[in-house]
Amino acid sequence: MAVNLETQRYTLYQLFPVYRQLQLLNKYFNALQQQAVIIVVLVIMPISVIFGGFTLISMGSKLSLPDIMIFFGVGYNGLVVIIEYFTAMSKLSCGAEDARKFIKGVVVPRISVTKTRKWVGAFLKSLRPLRVCIGSVNYVDRLTPFNLLDYCFSQIVSLLMMD
Numbered sequence: 001m002a003v004n005l006e007t008q009r010y011t012l013y014q015l016f017p018v019y020r021q022l023q024l025l026n027k028y029f030n031a032l033q034q035q036a037v038i039i040v041v042l043v044i045m046p047i048s049v050i051f052g053g054f055t056l057i058s059m060g061s062k063l064s065l066p067d068i069m070i071f072f073g074v075g076y077n078g079l080v081v082i083i084e085y086f087t088a089m090s091k092l093s094c095g096a097e098d099a100r101k102f103i104k105g106v107v108v109p110r111i112s113v114t115k116t117r118k119w120v121g122a123f124l125k126s127l128r129p130l131r132v133c134i135g136s137v138n139y140v141d142r143l144t145p146f147n148l149l150d151y152c153f154s155q156i157v158s159l160l161m162m163d
Contacts (some may be wrong), residue, residue: 030133046076049152054159086145089132096130
């Protein structure tokens with residue numbers, strides 16, 4: 001989007017409808033994947049990381065090689081899903097915020113006609129940032145993967161301290 005704005009001025013107003021279409025797609029994506037994210041990613045993946053990590057640490061020497069591979073695979077797959085999924089979803093939010101800042105800081109001041117600049121500024125205010133929602137209130141931001149990993153590791157430590 002930024003490259004297109006810098007190289008071709010005539011496509012400036014064509015990018016606003018594209019962003020609106022992205023907003024609609026984001027709204028439909030959030031509506032479709034709400035139940036899957038809450039159940040699979042927020043419940044099953046942290047449980048798999050906690051269960052796999054705790055089992056490997058507490059009973060690692062007593063397990064046979066196939067059991068070690070199973071618990072390692074469960075914990076590792078949970079870590080990968082948490083890191084990759086939430087990092088990709090947080091990049092969507094960060095990229096949309098960066099695009100809005102770019103439009104506000106670079107594109108709007110370039111417009112020479114005052115009336116058009118006011119219209120573009122008002123239209124820019126109506127563009128919400130794209131966010132992947134978790135539930136109906138929360139959304140994925142930059143620190144969500146780290147917060148989930150912190151939760152998983154603190155639960156593993158708490159379980160180990162109970163032994």
